[in-house]
Amino acid sequence: MKLPRLFFGTNLKMYQTASETAAFLGELAQLTADLREEPIIRFVIPSFPSLPAAGAVERNGIRLGAQNMHWENAGQYTGEVSPLMLRDLGCIDLVEIGHSERRQLFGETSQQCNQKVLSALANGFTALLCVGETAAEKYYSISDETLAIQLKVGLADVSPAEIAAGRVWIAYEPVWAIGVNGKPAPPAYVQERHQRLRLLLRELYPGQCCSVPLLYGGSVNSENASAYIGLEDVDGLFVGRAAWNAPAFDALLRQVYAVWKEKGGSGPC
Numbered sequence: 001m002k003l004p005r006l007f008f009g010t011n012l013k014m015y016q017t018a019s020e021t022a023a024f025l026g027e028l029a030q031l032t033a034d035l036r037e038e039p040i041i042r043f044v045i046p047s048f049p050s051l052p053a054a055g056a057v058e059r060n061g062i063r064l065g066a067q068n069m070h071w072e073n074a075g076q077y078t079g080e081v082s083p084l085m086l087r088d089l090g091c092i093d094l095v096e097i098g099h100s101e102r103r104q105l106f107g108e109t110s111q112q113c114n115q116k117v118l119s120a121l122a123n124g125f126t127a128l129l130c131v132g133e134t135a136a137e138k139y140y141s142i143s144d145e146t147l148a149i150q151l152k153v154g155l156a157d158v159s160p161a162e163i164a165a166g167r168v169w170i171a172y173e174p175v176w177a178i179g180v181n182g183k184p185a186p187p188a189y190v191q192e193r194h195q196r197l198r199l200l201l202r203e204l205y206p207g208q209c210c211s212v213p214l215l216y217g218g219s220v221n222s223e224n225a226s227a228y229i230g231l232e233d234v235d236g237l238f239v240g241r242a243a244w245n246a247p248a249f250d251a252l253l254r255q256v257y258a259v260w261k262e263k264g265g266s267g268p269c
């Protein structure tokens with residue numbers, strides 16, 4: 001069985017003001033309007049303050065996400081944003097959880113990611129759970145162990161029904177491959193990790209793992225994107241720097257879509 005859609009989106013991290021985000025999204029919506037009826041899920045994940053402005057833009061089906069979320073609806077958590085606050089905006093489709101910058105720089109644990117995943121699902125959002133090993137974990141050949149822990153803990157108590165509904169996405173992003181100092185991962189290495197993640201999902205959710213798209217992220221650009229999306233177990237790409245202006249996002253998406261169609265869709269499961 002193949003996943004019937006290509007997943008392609010960007011995380012804007014702590015870049016772009018609200019007005020810049022709205023301009024980016026508006027241009028992107030126009031450029032990619034003809035792709036709306038294609039089997040592609042396009043998504044953009046701006047900063048919190050940009051979400052209302054982004055929500056007001058005509059997006060032509062581009063989904064909008066938040067970069068993080070607390071698991072409680074309200075409470076004494078200075079500086080945090082609750083699911084209730086995101087729901088109230090009325091424009092959020094997905095919530096990104098456990099990006100390596102959150103785990104590495106702000107000490108987020110897999111248990112906290114799990115609370116966020118459960119809360120995101122309970123609040124009607126799609127949960128985009130990010131997993132990835134550090135350079136040290138790779139050096140000690142424990143990448144798969146790290147990924148298994150992050151996945152199993154992150155998805156604890158997520159029901160097969162939630163999985164079947166397609167409301168959990170996984171992004172594999174090796175920490176050492178992300179950002180300006182990142183080193184692009186060899187495609188064969190990415191395929192091995194994705195295959196292991198798929199096997200793990202199959203064990204956790206027999207018969208349902210096809211409903212979970214596996215996205216790859218980390219220094220994706222026009223040079224390497226075709227190789228990554230051509231991999232058997234890569235269902236989509238989660239891009240940073242290379243997709244932060246609308247023409248670049250659009251061009252990369254079209255390049256990737258052509259390769260994805262050539263390989264006959266995503267999967268197998």
Ligand SMILES: O=C[C@H](O)COP(=O)(O)O
Binds near residue numbers: 218
């Ligand atoms: O969320 C996106 C990733 O962190 C990838 O960022 P990058 O493509 O700039 O390395």
